[in-house]
Amino acid sequence: MTEKNLITFLILFYFSISFGQQKDTIYGKVKSIKEQLAFFDENRQNMKLFSDEGDYGHNGFSNPKFTESRFFNWWYNTPFVHYSNYHKEFNKKGETTYEVWFYKSGDTVAFFNYKYDKNDNLIQVKESYKKDDYTVRNYNYDSKNKIKSTIYYVSDDPNLYSYSEFIYDEKENLIQSKDFNADGETYGTKYTLYSNGKIKEVISYSPFKIIKKNNKRILFKDGIGSEKLDRKFIYNENGDMTETLSYKGEFYNDNEPQIQGRTRKEYANGLLVKEMTLNRANKIERFTLYYYNKQKQITKENYVVPEYPDNNLSYEYFYDNNGNQIKLIYSEKNNPVTVKFKYEFDNQNNWTKQIKSVDGEQLFIWTREFEYFE
DSSP states (O other): OOHHHHHHHHHHHHHHHSOOSOOOOOOSOEEEEEEEEEESOTTSOSOOSSTTOBTTBTTOOOOHHHHHHHHHHHHHHSSOOOOOEEEEEEOTTSOEEEEEEEOTTSOEEEEEEEEEOTTOOEEEEEEEEETTEEEEEEEEEOTTSOEEEEEEEETTEEEEEEEEEEEEOTTSOEEEEEEEETTEEEEEEEEEEOTTSOEEEEEEEEEEEEEEETTEEEEEEEEEEEEEEEEEEEEOTTSOEEEEEEEEOOTTOOSOOEEEEEEEEEEETTEEEEEEEEETTSOEEEEEEEEEOTTSOEEEEEEEOTTOGGGOEEEEEEEOTTSOEEEEEEEETTEEEEEEEEEEEOTTSOEEEEEEEETTEEEEEEEEEEEEOO
16 A cells, blocks of 8 residues: 555544534334445445455454444545445334345345343344354343443353443442453443533553562452553533543552643534644644534534644535535645535435545445335
8 A cells, every 4th residue: 555545544544533524314214224335436446455455444344333433434524435235124113123234245244133121222232143153242221221231242152251340329320330251350440420420530440459479470359459540531611521631551550640642622602613632741733623504514624733734634514405415625735625425315305325426526326225114
């Protein structure tokens, strides 16, 4: 891969964790959806870091939620695409009961089955690769529908399992999670809270202590364990998170945790308008500016890396009267690329086809087939 493509790929990781512009509401009582990406040009397909990667890119297929989010963000925010191909079924309450993901060839990636209790809480996810090759995660809830525990196991190794327990305070705020495996308690997380229930600190927990014996460091469980501060959050009077502090803490070390970096956010009229990432010396590494229209949709976004201006990116978003994104101007190194989106809708007002054009050339087609209960 060329250096330019590598830099582009690393910058675009930003979109895997950012929010998308388009709101994709589905109307009607949907029984199933079949969704697939296709290509007008067999030589211009989904983005890959290396040429020998599979259909789902460098990280492969991890899980449906991440794969859908990544595809959604790249489709609307870049001239590029990731791959998507699945069939999903729902019950009459709109809960997903089954889905299957495919490769471009039509071969199966994985099957997923979902079960719910009488209170509509998700109680089981079964991921299957072959008939007798699967993983299961079960969820257990308390009388107030708060998740109490989960257990995860795999079909081909009964000793490979994990269990998690969740602990709440008297106001039903999560204050601790504990993780276990076949060897007993492993690592967990503790939370300190502000008086309004918002998370103040995230503290990683280890059940181990360390001793030195014969010039060796030995871990052992003493019933107390060790802790290290990971993150701290600060909010404004409206409850918006304005600063996140990340710490370089270490287990089994009595030194005070040192700030590794921080993220600051600024708001206007309840909308995020600036986000900055600073290093341990409190120097700005990068920042993003957001601009909105009267409908509170983002119309422009500038991503700036002060020390490496070649990594700067800008985006301009355009919408139709129904709020659908119809155009994106994506600029990298001051070279703008115009991306347009053309829609087709069914009689329930759900879009069934999108064609994505890049600089006037139709490249990608995203289709959805709906089956309705009514």
